[in-house]
Amino acid sequence: MKHPIFFTMFMVCSFSLFGQTTNKEDSTMLRQIYDMALLEGKSYDWLDYLSNEIGGRLSGSIEAERAVEYTKKELEKLGLDKVWLQPVMVPKWTRGIPEYAFIETAPGITSIVNVCALGGSVATPDGGLKAEVIEVQGVEDLAKYGREKIEGKIVFYNRPMQANLIETHAAYGGCVDQRYDGAREAAKYGAVGVVVRSMNLRQDDLPHTGAMSYGDTPESKRIPACAISTNAANYLSMALKLKSDLNFFFKQNCKMYQDVLSYNVIGEITGTEFPNQYMVVGGHLDSWDLGDGSHDDGAGCVQSMEVVRLFKKMNYKPRHSLRVVLFMNEENGLRGGNKYAEEAQLKKEDHVFGLESDSGGFSPRGFSFDTDEANLAQVKSWEPLFKPYLIHYFENGYSGADIGPLKNDKIVLSGLHPDSQRYFDYHHASNDTFDAINKRELELGGAAMTSLVYLFDKYGTRSELKDLKK
Amino acid sequence: MKHPIFFTMFMVCSFSLFGQTTNKEDSTMLRQIYDMALLEGKSYDWLDYLSNEIGGRLSGSIEAERAVEYTKKELEKLGLDKVWLQPVMVPKWTRGIPEYAFIETAPGITSIVNVCALGGSVATPDGGLKAEVIEVQGVEDLAKYGREKIEGKIVFYNRPMQANLIETHAAYGGCVDQRYDGAREAAKYGAVGVVVRSMNLRQDDLPHTGAMSYGDTPESKRIPACAISTNAANYLSMALKLKSDLNFFFKQNCKMYQDVLSYNVIGEITGTEFPNQYMVVGGHLDSWDLGDGSHDDGAGCVQSMEVVRLFKKMNYKPRHSLRVVLFMNEENGLRGGNKYAEEAQLKKEDHVFGLESDSGGFSPRGFSFDTDEANLAQVKSWEPLFKPYLIHYFENGYSGADIGPLKNDKIVLSGLHPDSQRYFDYHHASNDTFDAINKRELELGGAAMTSLVYLFDKYGTRSELKDLKK
Numbered sequence: 001m002k003h004p005i006f007f008t009m010f011m012v013c014s015f016s017l018f019g020q021t022t023n024k025e026d027s028t029m030l031r032q033i034y035d036m037a038l039l040e041g042k043s044y045d046w047l048d049y050l051s052n053e054i055g056g057r058l059s060g061s062i063e064a065e066r067a068v069e070y071t072k073k074e075l076e077k078l079g080l081d082k083v084w085l086q087p088v089m090v091p092k093w094t095r096g097i098p099e100y101a102f103i104e105t106a107p108g109i110t111s112i113v114n115v116c117a118l119g120g121s122v123a124t125p126d127g128g129l130k131a132e133v134i135e136v137q138g139v140e141d142l143a144k145y146g147r148e149k150i151e152g153k154i155v156f157y158n159r160p161m162q163a164n165l166i167e168t169h170a171a172y173g174g175c176v177d178q179r180y181d182g183a184r185e186a187a188k189y190g191a192v193g194v195v196v197r198s199m200n201l202r203q204d205d206l207p208h209t210g211a212m213s214y215g216d217t218p219e220s221k222r223i224p225a226c227a228i229s230t231n232a233a234n235y236l237s238m239a240l241k242l243k244s245d246l247n248f249f250f251k252q253n254c255k256m257y258q259d260v261l262s263y264n265v266i267g268e269i270t271g272t273e274f275p276n277q278y279m280v281v282g283g284h285l286d287s288w289d290l291g292d293g294s295h296d297d298g299a300g301c302v303q304s305m306e307v308v309r310l311f312k313k314m315n316y317k318p319r320h321s322l323r324v325v326l327f328m329n330e331e332n333g334l335r336g337g338n339k340y341a342e343e344a345q346l347k348k349e350d351h352v353f354g355l356e357s358d359s360g361g362f363s364p365r366g367f368s369f370d371t372d373e374a375n376l377a378q379v380k381s382w383e384p385l386f387k388p389y390l391i392h393y394f395e396n397g398y399s400g401a402d403i404g405p406l407k408n409d410k411i412v413l414s415g416l417h418p419d420s421q422r423y424f425d426y427h428h429a430s431n432d433t434f435d436a437i438n439k440r441e442l443e444l445g446g447a448a449m450t451s452l453v454y455l456f457d458k459y460g461t462r463s464e465l466k467d468l469k470k
Numbered sequence: 471m472k473h474p475i476f477f478t479m480f481m482v483c484s485f486s487l488f489g490q491t492t493n494k495e496d497s498t499m500l501r502q503i504y505d506m507a508l509l510e511g512k513s514y515d516w517l518d519y520l521s522n523e524i525g526g527r528l529s530g531s532i533e534a535e536r537a538v539e540y541t542k543k544e545l546e547k548l549g550l551d552k553v554w555l556q557p558v559m560v561p562k563w564t565r566g567i568p569e570y571a572f573i574e575t576a577p578g579i580t581s582i583v584n585v586c587a588l589g590g591s592v593a594t595p596d597g598g599l600k601a602e603v604i605e606v607q608g609v610e611d612l613a614k615y616g617r618e619k620i621e622g623k624i625v626f627y628n629r630p631m632q633a634n635l636i637e638t639h640a641a642y643g644g645c646v647d648q649r650y651d652g653a654r655e656a657a658k659y660g661a662v663g664v665v666v667r668s669m670n671l672r673q674d675d676l677p678h679t680g681a682m683s684y685g686d687t688p689e690s691k692r693i694p695a696c697a698i699s700t701n702a703a704n705y706l707s708m709a710l711k712l713k714s715d716l717n718f719f720f721k722q723n724c725k726m727y728q729d730v731l732s733y734n735v736i737g738e739i740t741g742t743e744f745p746n747q748y749m750v751v752g753g754h755l756d757s758w759d760l761g762d763g764s765h766d767d768g769a770g771c772v773q774s775m776e777v778v779r780l781f782k783k784m785n786y787k788p789r790h791s792l793r794v795v796l797f798m799n800e801e802n803g804l805r806g807g808n809k810y811a812e813e814a815q816l817k818k819e820d821h822v823f824g825l826e827s828d829s830g831g832f833s834p835r836g837f838s839f840d841t842d843e844a845n846l847a848q849v850k851s852w853e854p855l856f857k858p859y860l861i862h863y864f865e866n867g868y869s870g871a872d873i874g875p876l877k878n879d880k881i882v883l884s885g886l887h888p889d890s891q892r893y894f895d896y897h898h899a900s901n902d903t904f905d906a907i908n909k910r911e912l913e914l915g916g917a918a919m920t921s922l923v924y925l926f927d928k929y930g931t932r933s934e935l936k937d938l939k940k
Contacts, residue, residue: 038634163910164508166859201910363833363889365860389636390835392862419833419860419889421910440633440671440891 026385026458029316030451034389036310037447043302044439046074047361050302051292051434058289059329060092060260067285068263071301071326075267078309082270085263088339090329092260093120095289096253099226103239104130104247111239113232116207116290117252118179118196118225119332120214128251129154129193129224135240139177139185151190154248156240157182158197158233161424168420169359169398172199172427176210183225184215194225195248197233199424205229206429209288211332226250264336265326267308273319278344279353280323281307281453284330284337284402291432295423299361299442301326303416306446307453318457320352327402330358334401341405353456355414355449356400360426361442362418366393367452370413374462382455391448393417412461414452416445496855496928499786500921504859506780507917513772514909516544517831520772521762521904528759529799530562530730537755538733541771541796545737548779552740555733558809560799562730563590565759566723569696573709574600574717581709583702586677586760587722588649588666589802590684591695598721599624599663599694605710609647609655621660624718626710627652628667628703631894638890639829639868642669642897646680653695654685664695665718667703669894675699676899679758681802696720732798734806737778741791748814749792749823751777751923754800754807754872761902765893769831769912771796773886776916777923788927790822797872800828804871811875823926825884825919826870830896831912832888836863837922840883844932852925861918863887882931884922886915 037043050057050067057064068085075083099117102110117123134149135156136142142150157178161171176199183194198208207227214222228236239246265285271277283300287293304324311318327336344351355367366386369376379394386392399413407413418441426432507513520527520537527534538555545553569587572580587593604620606612607629612620627648631641646669653664668678677697684692698706709716735755741747753770757763778794781787797806814821825837836856839846849864856862869883877883888911896902 034636035634164505166504166914168910363891390863393860421833421914422908425908438892438895440638444636444891 023385026455029454030385030389032314033310033450033454034447036313037306037443037450038440041306041443041446042309043306043442043446046302046305047294047298047437047442048434050298051294055292056289057285057287057293058093059090059262059286059332060257061289064262064286064328068265068328071265071285071305075265075305075324078267078312080267080269080308080312082268084266086266086339086343087261087263088328088335089259090262090335091333092257093332094255094257096123096255099250099252100128101226101248101250103236104249105239105243111235113235114205114207114229115195115226115250116209117254118212118227119209119288120212120256121183121225121252121254122222123253123255124193124224124251128249130247130249131192132245133195133236133240133248135237139181142185142189147189150186153191154193154195155182155186155191156195156236158237160197161199161201163201168201168424171201172424175199179210179227180212183212183223184217187217187221187223191223193223193250195250196225196227198227198230199427200230200429201424203230203234205231206431208428209290210428224252226252262328264328264340267324269308269311269318269322271319271321272317275321276350277320278323278349278351279318279320279453279457280325280351280403280406281355281449282325282327282402283357284328285326286329286331288331288428290428290430291426292434293432294434294437295360295426295432296428297330297358299437299445300357303357303442303446303449307450310450316454320457322453322457330401337402338405344406351406351411352461353412354399354403354406355416355453356403357416357445357449358400358402359416359418359420360423361437361445362422363441364391364416364418364445364448366391366417367414368395368397368399368417370396370399370407375412378459378462386448386451389444389448412456416449418445493855496925499924500855500859502784503780503920503924504917506783507776507913507920508910511776511913511916512779513776513912513916516772516775517764517768517907517912518904520768521764525762526759527755527757527763528563529560529732529756529802530727531759534732534756534798538735538798541735541755541775545735545775545794548737548782550737550739550778550782552738554736556736556809556813557731557733558798558805559729560732560805561803562727563802564725564727566593566725569720569722570598571696571718571720573706574719575709575713581705583705584675584677584699585665585696585720586679587724588682588695588697589679589758590682590726591653591722591724592692593723593725594663594694594721598719600717600719601662602715603706603710603718605707609651612655612659617659620656623661624663624665625652625656625661626665626706628707630667631669631671633671638671638894641671642894645669649680649697650682653682653693654687657687657691657693661693663693663720665720666695666697668697668700669897670700670899671894673700673704675701676901678897678899679760680898694722696722734798734810735796737794739778739781739788739792741789742787743789745791746820747790748819748821749788749790749923749927750795750821750873750876751792751825751919752795752797752872753827754798755796756799756801758801758898760898760900761896762904763902764904764907765830765896765902766898767800767828769907769915770827773827773912773916773919777920780920786924790927792923792927800872807872808875814876821876821881822931823882824869824873824876825886825923826873827886827915827919828870828872829886829888829890830893831907831915832892833911834861834886834888834915834918836861836887837884838865838867838869838887840866840869840877845882848929848932856918856921859914859918882926886919888915
C-alpha cells in the first residue's frame with residue numbers, strides 16, 4: 001500500500017506546485033497579450049485596408065487576388081519562419097449588373113422591392129422573370145401544396161428567423177435550408193423561380209445573399225433564386241393576402257464561369273519543441289460581394305494575423321509550429337479549407353489544434369470546441385485566467401467551416417465565440433462594412449485567440465498528454 | 471444525537487426538494503420572460519418614441535417635460551396599481567446657440583475644431599475667449615506648473631482614457647475628474663478657461679459633454695469649460711509641440727437659470743404578501759442635449775418599464791411591491807434620485823431591492839451588486855438559471871447613481887451590466903441616437919432585469935431571511 005500513497009502524495013504536491021507557478025506566469029502572459037492588443041494592435045489597420053482599399057473579396061474576383069497579395073506581404077513583414085501561398089482552384093460566380101424586382105398587383109401597378117441574387121444562382125431570362133407567387137414557410141411545405149399549385153410559379157420562402165433563440169446562429173441554422181436547398185427543391189415541383197426571405201433578424205430594406213445549391217439538378221432545369229429584404233418580404237406576404245394572384249418580377253444577371261486559380265495564404269512560426277506538430281489559427285479571406293466583408297470574415301483574418309504578430313512581438317517562441325491560414329472560398333465552395341486539409345494529410349502533417357474566427361468582429365464571449373470531454377475539461381480549468389477579460393463561454397459546439405476538414409480523433413478544433421446579437425444584421429449584406437466594426441471589440445477577439453493558442457501551446461492537448469504516457 | 475441527525479436529514483431532503491421544484495419552475499419562468507421580451511417586446515417602440523419623437527431630454531427642457539407626460543401615459547396603459555408623478559425641483563441649464571472654436575497658430579491662420587460646452591459651465595464673454603494654452607495630463611499637474619505658467623491661459627486637460635482596461639467604465643473613472651473638477655481647480659491658478667479631451671476611447675470628431683462643478687468658486691471667478699473631440703485634442707497637442715504659444719479661441723453661449731419644477735415618474739404593482747416592502751427598478755428619464763439619449767438613459771427607462779409590463783402580461787403578482795421609477799436629473803444634479811430616497815425615508819418605506827439600468831442598451835453580461843457576501847452568494851446560486859441567456863457576470867461593484875441614495879444596511883442594490891466596449895463611443899455625444907440601439911440587445915437587457923427582479927421577489931434578500939428568523 002505504500003507506493004500508491006506516496007505516488008498520490010507526489011502527484012498532489014507536484015500538481016499543486018505546477019498549478020501555482022503556471023497560473024501566475026499565465027496570468028502575466030495574458031495581461032501582456034491584452035495590453036499589446038489594446039494599446040498597439042494592428043488588426044484594425046489591416047482590416048481598414050482589406051475593407052476600404054480592397055473591398056468585397058468574392059472568390060475568383062480581382063479583389064480576392066489583391067487580398068491574397070496584400071496579406072502575404074503583410075505576413076512577410078512579421079518575420080515569420082515561412083510565408084507561402086497554397087494554390088487552390090475556386091469557383092468564379094459574378095453578380096453582374098444590379099438586380100431589379102417589383103410586385104405587380106395590377107397591370108402597371110408596381111412596387112419596387114429590394115432583392116439580390118443568391119450566390120451560385122443562374123440568371124433570369126434576359127427580359128426578366130414574371131410569375132405568380134406561392135408563399136411557403138419552408139421546403140417541407142412544397143409536398144403539401146404539390147405540383148398542381150406550384151408549377152409555373154415563383155416559390156416565396158418566408159419562414160423568419162426565430163427571435164426568441166438567444167444565439168442568433170441557432171436562428172440562422174433553423175432557416176438557412178430555405179436559401180440553400182430552396183431552388184433545387186422547388187424546381188422538382190415545376191416552380192420557375194425562388195424568392196427567399198433574407199436571413200436577418202431585423203426589419204430593414206437590405207437583401208442578404210449567401211450560398212445556394214442546385215445539387216445534381218441538370219443545368220436546363222435550374223431556376224433563378226434571389227433573396228428579398230425582410231421589409232419587402234413582409235410587404236409581399238401582406239400583398240399576397242390581399243391579392244393572391246399578384247405577379248412578382250425579378251431580373252438578375254449573374255453568371256457562373258469556369259474555376260480559376262486562387263490561393264490560401266499561410267504563415268508559419270516553426271515550433272521549438274514539436275516542429276512537426278501544427279497549430280492552425282485562421283479565418284477566410286474571401287467574402288460576399290455586396291459589402292466589404294468586414295465582419296465576414298475580414299475580422300477573422302486580421303485577428304488570426306494578430307495572433308502570430310503578438311507572439312513575434314513578445315518574442316514568444318511556440319513549442320508547436322503555429323500557422324496562420326487565410327482560407328480562400330469559404331463562402332461558396334470551401335475549396336481552401338478542403339485543400340489545406342488534403343495537403344496536410346498527403347504530407348502526413350500532425351495537426352493538434354485548430355482555431356477559427358468566423359462569427360464576426362464583435363465583443364468576444366469565449367470559444368466553442370469540437371473535442372472530447374478531457375480536452376474540454378482542460379479548457380474549463382483555464383476559465384479563471386480568462387475571467388478578468390470577460391471571456392466566459394467554453395462549450396462544445398461548432399468550430400469553423402475552414403478548419404472542419406482537419407477533424408480527426410486527435411485534433412482539438414475551436415471557434416471564437418463573439419456576441420452574436422448583431423451578426424445577422426450585417427451577414428452577407430451591403431452593410432457588412434468597416435464602419436460596423438468596433439476597434440476594441442475586434443482587438444479583444446484577437447487577444448482572446450492569442451491567449452487560447454498560448455495555453456494550448458504550453459499545456460498541449462490532452463490527447464498529446466495521453467501519447468506521452470504511452 | 472437523534473434530533474440533530476433527523477433535523478439534518480429533514481433539511482437536506484426539504485432543501486433538495488425545494489431546490490428541484492423551484493429550479494424547474496424558475497427556469498420555465500425565465501424562458502417565458504425571455505420569449506415574451508424577444509417576441510412581443512415593447513421597449514424598442516417606447517424608445518423609438520422617446521428618442522425620435524421627443525429627443526434629448528435635458529432637465530428643465532420642454533423635451534424632459536414631454537417625456538414625463540409620455541411615460542406616465544404609457545405606464546397608465548399597463549394597468550398598474552398606481553401611477554404618479556413625484557415633484558422635484560431641478561436645475562435648468564441651456565446650451566444656447568452652438569459653440570465655435572479654433573486653433574490660431576499665427577494671426578489669421580486658424581483651424582476650426584469641434585467643441586461643446588460642459589454641462590453647468592458658464593458662457594465665454596460675448597466676443598469669445600482667446601488665450602494661450604497649457605497642456606496638462608490631469609488636475610495633479612496644475613501644482614507642478616504653478617500660477618506662473620497657468621495664469622491668463624486656457625488649461626487643456628488631455629489625459630486619454632486607458633485603452634487596455636477591459637471595462638471601459640474603469641477607463642472613464644480614471645479620467646473624468648478632468649471634466650468634473652478641471653475648471654474649479656484651474657481657476658485657482660488664474661486660468662481663464664478650460665478645454666477637456668472628450669471621454670471617448672475612439673478617435674473621432676465628436677465632442678462629449680457631461681457634468682462639471684465649480685464647487686464653492688464664487689460666480690465672478692468661474693471660468694468657461696468645454697470638451698474637445700479626441701481627434702481635435704490630438705491635433706491641438708501636436709500643434710502645441712510645434713508652436714507652444716499658439717492661441718485657442720472658443721465661444722459658448724450656455725446659461726444657468728433658476729431651478730424649475732419637474733418630476734420622477736413612478737408606477738407600482740402592490741405586493742401580495744409584503745405590500746410595505748418595496749423593490750425599485752429604474753433608469754433616468756433626463757439626458758444630455760446633444761443626442762437623443764437613447765443609450766443614456768432612454769434604454770434604462772424603457773427596460774425598466776418592460777419589467778412591470780412583462781409581470782402584468784404574465785399575470786405574475788409580485789410578493790413585494792414593485793415600483794418602476796423614471797428618475798429626473800441624473801445627469802446634472804441627481805435631484806430625482808435624492809428626492810425619491812428622501813421621501814422614502816420620510817414615509818418610512820422599507821426598500822429591500824433596487825435595480826438600475828444606466829450603462830447603455832448593449833448586450834447584457836450580468837449585474838453588479840452593492841450588497842454583502844450572503845446576498846451575493848444567493849445571487850451566484852442563480853447563475854445556472856441565467857446561463858442559457860449568456861448572463862454570466864455577478865460581482866460586487868457599482869450599482870447606479872439614482873438608486874444610490876437608497877443605500878442602507880439592508881437593501882440590495884444592483885446595476886445591469888451590459889457589454890461596455892462601445893458605451894463611450896456614444897456617451898454624452900451627438901451620436902447617442904436611436905440608430906445606435908440594437909433591438910435584441912435592448913430586449914435581452916429588459917429580460918435579464920425582469921428575471922432578476924422575479925428571483926429576488928421570490929426568494930427575498932438574505933437580510934429579509936435573517937429578519938424572519940428573529
